[in-house]
Amino acid sequence: MNNESTPYYWQKVDWRSLTRDYPPPPDFERSRGRLSADEMRALQDERFRARVDEAWRVPFYRDRWSEAGLEPGDIRGLDDITRIPTFTSDDLKDAIEASPPFGTHQPVTRTDLADRAIRILTSGGTTGLPRVTLFDHESMEIQGIQTARALHAQGLRAGDVFQITYTNSLANAAWCAYNGAYHWIGAVPLTTGSGIVTPSERQLEIARAWGTTAWWTRGEYLARLAQVAQETGFDLHALGTRSLHTHIGPDVDGHLRRRLEQAWNAPVYDNYGSHEVGPIAFECRVQDRKHLSEDTVFIEICDIDSGEPRPNGERGNVVATSLYRSLPPIIRYDMRDIMIQYDRETCECGLSTHKLSTFLGRSDEMVKLRGTNVYPLAYQNAVSRDPRTTGEYLCVVSHEGQGLSRREKFVVRIERQSQAVDAAALHADMAASLRRDLGVRVDVEITEPGSLAEHTGLGLQNKVKRLLDLRLRQD
Ligand SMILES: [Zn+2]
Numbered sequence: 001m002n003n004e005s006t007p008y009y010w011q012k013v014d015w016r017s018l019t020r021d022y023p024p025p026p027d028f029e030r031s032r033g034r035l036s037a038d039e040m041r042a043l044q045d046e047r048f049r050a051r052v053d054e055a056w057r058v059p060f061y062r063d064r065w066s067e068a069g070l071e072p073g074d075i076r077g078l079d080d081i082t083r084i085p086t087f088t089s090d091d092l093k094d095a096i097e098a099s100p101p102f103g104t105h106q107p108v109t110r111t112d113l114a115d116r117a118i119r120i121l122t123s124g125g126t127t128g129l130p131r132v133t134l135f136d137h138e139s140m141e142i143q144g145i146q147t148a149r150a151l152h153a154q155g156l157r158a159g160d161v162f163q164i165t166y167t168n169s170l171a172n173a174a175w176c177a178y179n180g181a182y183h184w185i186g187a188v189p190l191t192t193g194s195g196i197v198t199p200s201e202r203q204l205e206i207a208r209a210w211g212t213t214a215w216w217t218r219g220e221y222l223a224r225l226a227q228v229a230q231e232t233g234f235d236l237h238a239l240g241t242r243s244l245h246t247h248i249g250p251d252v253d254g255h256l257r258r259r260l261e262q263a264w265n266a267p268v269y270d271n272y273g274s275h276e277v278g279p280i281a282f283e284c285r286v287q288d289r290k291h292l293s294e295d296t297v298f299i300e301i302c303d304i305d306s307g308e309p310r311p312n313g314e315r316g317n318v319v320a321t322s323l324y325r326s327l328p329p330i331i332r333y334d335m336r337d338i339m340i341q342y343d344r345e346t347c348e349c350g351l352s353t354h355k356l357s358t359f360l361g362r363s364d365e366m367v368k369l370r371g372t373n374v375y376p377l378a379y380q381n382a383v384s385r386d387p388r389t390t391g392e393y394l395c396v397v398s399h400e401g402q403g404l405s406r407r408e409k410f411v412v413r414i415e416r417q418s419q420a421v422d423a424a425a426l427h428a429d430m431a432a433s434l435r436r437d438l439g440v441r442v443d444v445e446i447t448e449p450g451s452l453a454e455h456t457g458l459g460l461q462n463k464v465k466r467l468l469d470l471r472l473r474q475d
Contacts, residue, residue: 012117012137022296022324024145024184025152032295033149033351037344040294045077047323048298055329060095060105078298082309086302086319086334088364089123092131105328106134118327122170123275130170133276136327143172143278144179146293150282151180151187153291153349154269155243156214158186163212165203165221167193172275177216177245187214195221195458200228207239215241219248219256219268220456220464223384223391226263227449241266247273250359250377255385272339272359276330277320281356286348289355292341296324299356301341302334304363312354315340317363336364338375365467367397369410372440376466382437383414388426390415394452398470408471411443415452 023032035043055061056072068085075084096103112118117137122130135143156162162181166174168191181187192198192206203225206212215222222244229236241264248270251257257268272290273279280297281290292299300309301316310316318337322330340357347353361375368374376395384391392415400409414430416423423446431444456464 007115007117009117009137013141018138018141018145022142022145025149028145028149029153029350033291033353035295035352037352041078043295044298044323047295048078048081048321049076051321051323051326051329051331054326055331058105058329059099059107060091060103061329061331063104064091081298081300081321081332084332086307086332088334088336089131096132102132102134103328106132108134108327116327121172121175121275131275133172134327135172139278139325139327140175140179141183142296142324143176144183146273146279146296147176147180148184149293150269150271150279151177151214151245152185153282153284153351154245155267155285156181156185156187156245160185160187160213160242161190161211162187162214162216163190163192163203163207165192165194165198165215165217167197169193172278173247173273174216176273176279181216195224200225201232201234204229204232204234204236208234211240213240214243214245216245218464219246219251219260220391220458222246222260222264222268223256224458226260227390229263236263237265239264244268245271247271248359250361250380251384252358252360252381253385255381256391259384259387259391270358272337272356274320274333274335274337276328276333277322277325277335280318280320284347284349284351288347289342289357291347291351291353291355294353297322299341299354300332301339304338307334312341312343315357315360318356336362338363367395367408367410367467367469369408369440369442374410374438374440374442378438379412379434379466382430382433383412386426386430386433388417388421389430390417390449392449392452392456392458393466394455394468395466396468396470409443411445413445413447413452415449416446418449 052075064085095105098104102108119135120132121135122132164174164177168174178189182189192203244264244266246268248256260268269283272281277297281292283290298321300319302309302319303316315338318335318339320333320335338360342355344354361377365376366373379393383389383393394413396411398409399406401407416426427444427446435441455468458464
């Protein structure tokens with residue numbers, strides 16, 4: 001007799017309770033997205049307590065929390081959250097090393113793999129194996145719903161042809177967009193992947209031939225596609241693009257956004273999220289800061305040095321607690337992304353939420369230069385506002401000299417738009433404006449269009465790198 005029972009995905013997901021607990025759009029915009037502050041806090045509190053109970057059964061948390069002097073029952077709700085120690089991605093790497101292959105935070109056995117609907121995805125790692133995160137059916141679908149809420153608030157609708165230029169492979173950015181658009185909006189995913197899967201010229205040809213109306217693309221890659229269009233005489237305005245859904249990075253004065261909106265003749269919407277927690281915050285059509293997805297994630301902003309919580313309106317590291325994730329639980333994850341959280345408000349779009357600022361940089365990419373903290377991502381604004389550049393740049397930090405005279409050398413390499421641009425004049429202007437914006441003098445080198453792609457990974461990878469640190473290789 002055959003006792004084998006297949007764990008069918010459609011049987012695992014309780015679609016009715018899923019959509020009741022995590023309403024997709026447009027229902028979200030009429031219901032969950034308009035809760036009062038007290039109602040939202042009560043819902044967050046209830047979900048938080050459930051996640052804390054689960055986390056006590058997970059070695060990674062049990063050990064860390066016990067070491068901090070906590071006992072089960074000590075954390076009675078969100079008011080106690082700051083008693084819980086934070087962790088970083090380094091701690092997750094250690095957890096994986098301590099108990100391979102998935103780590104002490106993801107204690108999953110072969111039997112679990114056979115019983116549950118589990119997927120293996122990873123962070124966009126650059127050296128060594130990328131950091132693995134397991135997803136069960138709930139986390140996959142809820143991340144899809146989170147993404148759909150963002151896309152819908154930004155105008156994506158059923159029938160839109162939605163070109164996804166993140167690669168559907170190990171990292172979850174492409175899968176979130178795919179699930180969100182396909183399962184929860186009824187848009188038509190066109191999964192071209194990044195430039196290494198579908199070259200940029202082909203991306204544009206496909207968009208024209210198959211009628212792309214919306215894009216899910218990193219900000220830097222939208223700029224790259226605009227440049228390719230210009231070089232090849234491709235008319236971007238003829239595409240009929242309705243919306244550009246992106247992660248625009250530290251565009252504090254909005255230069256990159258204006259440049260992209262002009263080039264594409266379509267609105268650009270910013271989003272923010274992480275591999276483990278999923279989509280966290282999204283702009284709506286008002287384009288005024290990003291709405292927090294408050295029933296799925298609780299965000300604190302903590303001081304970069306002391307780790308102490310900062311009040312609303314002040315910058316610091318984003319510390320995230322997932323309110324739905326059980327495999328693995330994510331509780332007080334210091335993501336080392338620098339942002340500002342703003343007070344709750346009712347937006348013109350109708351949603352009532354806290355909001356997050358523009359992405360301001362990564363604190364783990366900080367370079368200390370003559371006593372001043374320098375963040376490579378902070379240069380994006382100054383570089384992208386000058387039309388003589390391609391918007392592409394790379395910070396290179398190295399050592400020069402020997403012994404006592406050894407010092408750190410920091411060079412910002414910037415691509416000029418074309419060889420017709422006067423390199424000497426651009427050099428002088430960029431050096432002055434970087435110094436004015438960031439308060440520290442740095443060396444500048446002007447390079448040719450496209451020359452930095454090899455190091456930044458632009459167009460090829462899901463994530464663009466802005467820092468090349470040669471110090472370790474020299475030691
Ligand atoms: Zn809004």
